[in-house]
Amino acid sequence: xPRKTYVAAIxxxxxxxxxxxxxxxxxxxxxxxxxxxxTRGLHAEFxxxxxxxTPISELAVAGAGIGAAVTGxxxxxxxxxxxxxxxxxxxxxxxxxxxxxxYGGQTKVPLVFMVQNGxxxxxxxxxxxxxxxxxMNMPQIKVILPSxxxxxxxxxxxxxxxxxxxxxxxxxxxxxxxxxxxSDEYLVPIGVxxxxxxxxxxxxSAVGPTVYTxxxxxxxxxxxxxxxxxIDLRSLSPWDKxxxxxxxxxxGRFVAVDESFPTCSAASEWAATVxxxxxxxxxxxxxxxxxxxxxxxxxxxxxxxxxxxxxxxVAAARKTLT
Amino acid sequence: MHHQDIPxxxxxxxxxxxxxxxxxxxxxxxxxxxxxxxxxxxxxxGEEAVAAGVCAALTDADTIISTHRGHGxxxxxxxxxxxxxxxxxxxxxxxxxxxGGSMHIADFDxxxxxxxxxxxxxxxxxxxxxxxxxxxxxxxxxxxxxxxGAANEGSFHESLNLASTLTLPVIFxxxxxxxxxxxxxxxxxxxxxxxxxAAGYGIPGLVADxxxxxxxxxxxxxxxxxxxxxxxxTLIEAKTHRRGSHAEGxxxxxxxxxxxxxxxxxxxxxxxPLLLLHTYVSENDILPAAKLETLDAEITQSVAEAVDAARDxxxxxxxxxxxxxxx
Numbered sequence: 001x002p003r004k005t006y007v008a009a010i011x012x013x014x015x016x017x018x019x020x021x022x023x024x025x026x027x028x029x030x031x032x033x034x035x036x037x038x039t040r041g042l043h044a045e046f047x048x049x050x051x052x053x054t055p056i057s058e059l060a061v062a063g064a065g066i067g068a069a070v071t072g073x074x075x076x077x078x079x080x081x082x083x084x085x086x087x088x089x090x091x092x093x094x095x096x097x098x099x100x101x102x103y104g105g106q107t108k109v110p111l112v113f114m115v116q117n118g119x120x121x122x123x124x125x126x127x128x129x130x131x132x133x134x135x136m137n138m139p140q141i142k143v144i145l146p147s148x149x150x151x152x153x154x155x156x157x158x159x160x161x162x163x164x165x166x167x168x169x170x171x172x173x174x175x176x177x178x179x180x181x182x183s184d185e186y187l188v189p190i191g192v193x194x195x196x197x198x199x200x201x202x203x204x205s206a207v208g209p210t211v212y213t214x215x216x217x218x219x220x221x222x223x224x225x226x227x228x229x230x231i232d233l234r235s236l237s238p239w240d241k242x243x244x245x246x247x248x249x250x251x252g253r254f255v256a257v258d259e260s261f262p263t264c265s266a267a268s269e270w271a272a273t274v275x276x277x278x279x280x281x282x283x284x285x286x287x288x289x290x291x292x293x294x295x296x297x298x299x300x301x302x303x304x305x306x307x308x309x310x311x312x313x314v315a316a317a318r319k320t321l322t
Numbered sequence: 323m324h325h326q327d328i329p330x331x332x333x334x335x336x337x338x339x340x341x342x343x344x345x346x347x348x349x350x351x352x353x354x355x356x357x358x359x360x361x362x363x364x365x366x367x368g369e370e371a372v373a374a375g376v377c378a379a380l381t382d383a384d385t386i387i388s389t390h391r392g393h394g395x396x397x398x399x400x401x402x403x404x405x406x407x408x409x410x411x412x413x414x415x416x417x418x419x420x421x422g423g424s425m426h427i428a429d430f431d432x433x434x435x436x437x438x439x440x441x442x443x444x445x446x447x448x449x450x451x452x453x454x455x456x457x458x459x460x461x462x463x464x465x466x467x468x469x470x471g472a473a474n475e476g477s478f479h480e481s482l483n484l485a486s487t488l489t490l491p492v493i494f495x496x497x498x499x500x501x502x503x504x505x506x507x508x509x510x511x512x513x514x515x516x517x518x519x520a521a522g523y524g525i526p527g528l529v530a531d532x533x534x535x536x537x538x539x540x541x542x543x544x545x546x547x548x549x550x551x552x553x554x555x556t557l558i559e560a561k562t563h564r565r566g567s568h569a570e571g572x573x574x575x576x577x578x579x580x581x582x583x584x585x586x587x588x589x590x591x592x593x594x595p596l597l598l599l600h601t602y603v604s605e606n607d608i609l610p611a612a613k614l615e616t617l618d619a620e621i622t623q624s625v626a627e628a629v630d631a632a633r634d635x636x637x638x639x640x641x642x643x644x645x646x647x648x649x
Contacts (some may be wrong), residue, residue, distance in 0.1 A: 025457065027453075049457060052488070054484060054487075054488075055480070055483055055484055055487055057480035057483065057484055059446060059476060059477050059480050060445070060446040060449060060477065060480030060481045060483070060484040061446075061480075061484065062446065063443075063445070063446020063447045063449065063450060063477070063481070064446055064447075064449045064450035064453050064484060065450060066446070066447050066450055067387075067435070067446065067447035067448060067449060067450015067451040067452070067453065067454065067464070068450040068451070068453050068454040068457070069450070070430075070435060070447070070450075070451075071385065071435070071450070071451050071454040071455075072454060072458070073453075073454045073457060073458075075450075090440055090443055090477070091443070091446055091447075094438075094439075094440050094443060095438070095440075095443060095447065099436065100646060100647075100649070101421055101646050101647060102418060102421055102422050102426045102436075103417075103418050103421075103422055103426065103428040103430070103436055104416070104417060104418035104419035104420075104421050104422060104646055105419070105645065105646030106417075106418070106428055106429070106430045107428070107430050107435075107436075108649045110649075140647060140648065162649075163649035164648055164649055
């Protein structure tokens with residue numbers, strides 16, 4: 001099976017879906033030149049009409065995507081960084097997710113917002129935040145964050161074919177990561193987790209780059225004879241509650257790892273759900289491992305200290321075991 | 323005010339649209355005062371010539387986007403009074419099954435892509451409707467109704483610039499009713515004509531007398547031809563008057579404070595679009611008095627039927643809360 005990078009897998013998903021369906025098009029800032037390699041080369045194949053460069057106007061471009069979606073097209077709106085979605089908040093929070101419901105089911109909004117998510121390039125607060133937790137709080141918007149090239153391609157293809165608005169987050173720090181990507185067509189369903197490692201002592205849930213943090217922690221725990229089960233949620237909204245609850249039923253211990261600011265993080269939601277629905281299975285209080293509660297600093301030393309580390313996860317897991 | 327270049331049937335059609343909006347809105351005002359309508363309503367009385375003139379220049383395939391003050395736009399585009407009224411009552415028989423309300427009525431079958439409750443919120447969406455017409459090579463144009471208040475939002479700038487740079491078939495119709503809520507528009511901007519801003523986007527900016535439905539029709543025709551011909555967007559500023567409140571019942575929540583003078587209100591009354599049209603069609607023998615009376619009676623009757631049907635209609639089942647979710 002060919003090995004490809006995370007961004008190459010995303011680019012492949014875009015190209016395949018644009019070939020398959022001529023209602024699919026890409027719109028955003030510098031999508032032609034491909035300032036992020038995920039869109040590079042698409043303009044050469046698909047031309048001006050289907051790869052549309054726009055002014056730096058996140059609000060209008062997001063809304064234009066919505067307007068195009070409700071009139072029959074299937075736009076992919078590339079707004080570069082997750083933090084730039086904040087400039088388009090009205091269109092996402094007030095319009096995209098609500099329109100179908102608000103108008104009594106008269107319309108649908110088949111639209112993908114595509115942005116990079118999270119830290120890892122020492123770019124400071126405005127270009128290094130994970131934003132997924134905000135959008136988990138909005139009804140009727142799907143949010144996905146793949147951790148591998150395989151999932152990146154398969155989930156993005158599912159997102160493009162989905163008739164609902166989807167925020168497709170790709171991890172800034174995983175862009176160059178390589179993995180196996182089949183040549184044959186495949187899809188990864190939205191809302192289904194992937195158990196990355198089986199174990200019976202503690203359940204660790206994570207998403208995006210923290211999946212690797214969790215796996216690293218699991219290896220460390222294994223040297224102490226403790227077997228962690230690591231679940232890659234892959235989708236944040238809707239998220240695969242069942243897989244987490246089944247795992248906790250087996251292990252009785254739960255650690256939620258998430259690159260978010262701690263309050264109302266994805267980890268908060270997972271932890272609350274486990275506490276609410278699996279209390280009887282728990283042998284210890286649930287633990288959350290998140291970013292430090294500070295704006296993202298610039299210095300690589302400080303940035304690293306903000307993010308969840310394997311040592312943090314190991315410490316949290318130990319707390320559930322003692 | 324003149325109609326020489328406008329076919330007679332269009333004149334009659336425009337008159338009918340204005341009257342239908344007026345009678346509907348008057349009834350909504352009454353129902354609100356009687357406490358029969360939940361939430362709040364923003365009436366279009368005084369501004370009818372804008373929606374009627376603009377929509378008479380559109381085809382059924384053309385799309386519109388509306389605002390919190392949207393009833394007039396829905397009616398002018400051909401919306402169904404019964405489904406509208408039922409929505410205002412929050413009934414299952416309403417356009418949005420009671421999930422939208424006054425500020426969120428849509429009828430996708432007639433190209434009415436929705437009223438948007440956020441000031442300026444519809445502008446980017448109208449650009450997208452224009453984008454999809456351009457993308458598919460359709461003749462369709464996208465009309466965006468918005469107010470003077472929205473002209474001070476960032477979305478105004480982004481939307482006009484985006485539509486202009488991509489040369490999209492979008493017509494931006496600014497209803498300058500002189501007030502953003504309770505603040506005079508002239509306190510909120512340092513220019514007299516919002517249309518002047520069009521120059522900053524390299525598109526035509528036209529100032530229209532928004533109380534003259536014929537002028538609105540005429541200017542819209544020009545903008546539609548330009549858009550269909552690939553010429554890109556136009557900004558039309560309709561100078562109009564909000565005859566009534568920002569929101570019905572405002573006297574109560576303003577504690578009786580006044581923000582408009584009696585002279586100003588009297589001047590707006592003298593420029594009432596229905597009054598102007600009625601006088602015009604009567605004096606020019608376009609519609610005989612008897613015909614005007616019949617028309618008024620028919621419309622009044624259809625509004626009354628809409629109210630009866632809305633009142634008698636079923637409320638939504640609580641189970642419907644979880645319908646119209648994921649596709």
